[in-house]
Amino acid sequence: MTSSWPIGLSTGCFWRHRIFDVLAEIRAGGFELIEVCSFPKHLDYHREDEVRQAGKAMRSLGLRPYSFHAPFAERIDITSPDDGVRAAAVAELTAACRAAALIGAENVVLHPGPEREGRPPEDEFLERMRHAALSLNEVAAYCCRVGVRLLLENMLPHLLFGRTSDMMYLLGEISTCTVGTCLDTGHAHLSGDLGSVIHKLSGHLKLVHINDNHGDWDAHLIPGDGAIDWPWVIGELQRHDFGGGFIIEMSAPESETIADTLSRARDGQNFLSKLLTTNQKS
Numbered sequence: 001m002t003s004s005w006p007i008g009l010s011t012g013c014f015w016r017h018r019i020f021d022v023l024a025e026i027r028a029g030g031f032e033l034i035e036v037c038s039f040p041k042h043l044d045y046h047r048e049d050e051v052r053q054a055g056k057a058m059r060s061l062g063l064r065p066y067s068f069h070a071p072f073a074e075r076i077d078i079t080s081p082d083d084g085v086r087a088a089a090v091a092e093l094t095a096a097c098r099a100a101a102l103i104g105a106e107n108v109v110l111h112p113g114p115e116r117e118g119r120p121p122e123d124e125f126l127e128r129m130r131h132a133a134l135s136l137n138e139v140a141a142y143c144c145r146v147g148v149r150l151l152l153e154n155m156l157p158h159l160l161f162g163r164t165s166d167m168m169y170l171l172g173e174i175s176t177c178t179v180g181t182c183l184d185t186g187h188a189h190l191s192g193d194l195g196s197v198i199h200k201l202s203g204h205l206k207l208v209h210i211n212d213n214h215g216d217w218d219a220h221l222i223p224g225d226g227a228i229d230w231p232w233v234i235g236e237l238q239r240h241d242f243g244g245g246f247i248i249e250m251s252a253p254e255s256e257t258i259a260d261t262l263s264r265a266r267d268g269q270n271f272l273s274k275l276l277t278t279n280q281k282s
Contacts, residue, residue, distance in 0.1 A: 005237075005276065006245045007269050008033025008066055010209070013252040013261055015039040019054050022258055027061045029262035030269065034058070035067040035247045036103060038096055045071075045099035055103035066245050067107040067151070067182075067207060068100035077114040078135035079128035079160065089114075090135050094142045101146035107207060108143060109182045112136060112152045112170050113161035120160075128160065133173035141176035151206055153182040156218060157191035164191070164200050171204065180206035184249070186213050186220060189228050195236060202240035210272065211249040220251035222268030234275050246272060 009031045014022040019042050026034060036054075038045050043054055058065055070093050078089045093110065100108045113132060119125060136152075143150040152171055155162045161170070171179060181204040188197035190213065198205075212226030213219040223230050248268045252261040 005242070006033045006066075007210075007272050008035060008064075008245060008247045009265050009269075010035040010037060010069065010247050010249045011042065012037035012039070012069065013250050013265070014258065015042045016254065017042065017258070019043045020057060023054075023057050023061055023063060025258050025262060027063055030266055032062060033064050033066045033245060033247070035069055035109070035249075036065055036100075036105065038069055038071045038099070043099075045096050048099075048102060051099045051102045058103060065100075065103050065105040067109050067247060068096065068103065068105040068148075070096040070100075070108055070110040072111040072115055074115045077116065078139075079113055079116075079132045081127060081131065086131055086135055090138050093135075093139050097139065097143050097148060097150075098146060100148045105148055107149045107151050107180070107182075109151050109153050109207065109209075110136075110139070111155050112167050113155060113159065116160045117158055118160065125160075129166070129169065132161070133170055136170060136174050136179075137176045140174050140179050144177035149180060149206065150177065151180045151182040153184055153209070154187050154191075154197055154201065155184075156187050162191070164188075164193075164197050168200055180204045182207040182209060184209040184211070185228060185233065186211040186218055186226075186249070189213060189215060189226075190218060194228070194233070198233070198236050198240060202242070205240070205242055206244040208237070208242070208244065208246050209249045210246050210268070220249055222248065222250050222264055222271070224268070224271045230271070230275055231278075234272075248272075 181201040212221040
């Protein structure tokens with residue numbers, strides 16, 4: 001089996017910089033495909049004029065915004081029993097989806113729950129699950145209206161809805177629009193069942209967030225710098241007929257220059273390209 005999965009870069013590694021200050025360097029650094037980070041200092045997705053300017057800049061540089069990562073925080077809680085909190089969370093997420101449409105992104109990646117640790121008692125958990133399903137139906141319907149595809153991402157295992165089965169339940173409860181999934185390799189590796197996560201998400205999988213770690217914390221290393229068995233991962237994705245794109249999600253220390261971050265990003269890109277070439281020949 002052969003594959004032609006494009007390899008892109010999340011602009012999240014440059015969240016400390018305005019997006020306008022890094023787009024040209026990203027393109028010159030050898031990347032065409034990008035995922036846009038929604039951190040307000042990087043790109044204020046509430047300001048439509050700024051968002052439109054960013055989209056124009058991407059088009060002029062020949063950059064393809066494959067995805068837009070919706071904001072995530074404990075306060076953005078679509079599971080809350082408080083109607084006002086939920087409404088505010090849905091409004092925040094739909095604002096991000098509108099920004100994604102304005103820049104021409106194909107996908108919006110969304111964490112299906114808040115950055116909230118632990119699992120509450122069963123009655124509360126089920127209530128929160130129902131609230132999340134209703135909220136996600138609203139967001140999905142909005143995505144259909146503005147022409148972007150919503151992708152649910154597997155979350156860190158210690159968070160609410162951190163179990164893949166929780167996310168798959170929510171996926172099945174969305175009836176307003178067709179929704180896909182995004183595999184975060186680092187999150188799945190930390191949950192200890194990367195193979196199972198790939199299998200469960202495979203029928204809906206449109207995007208893979210590529211990042212590595214050593215099994216201790218969500219380090220967002222480039223592929224090959226952690227403990228993930230990447231040849232095996234590539235083989236599993238091929239076995240499940242994955243047909244989407246890769247986005248490298250890497251961290252960058254504050255002291256690192258844009259050029260040095262891009263140099264490491266290219267190392268990750270080259271690492272993956274060699275693996276794909278090897279698998280195509282085998």
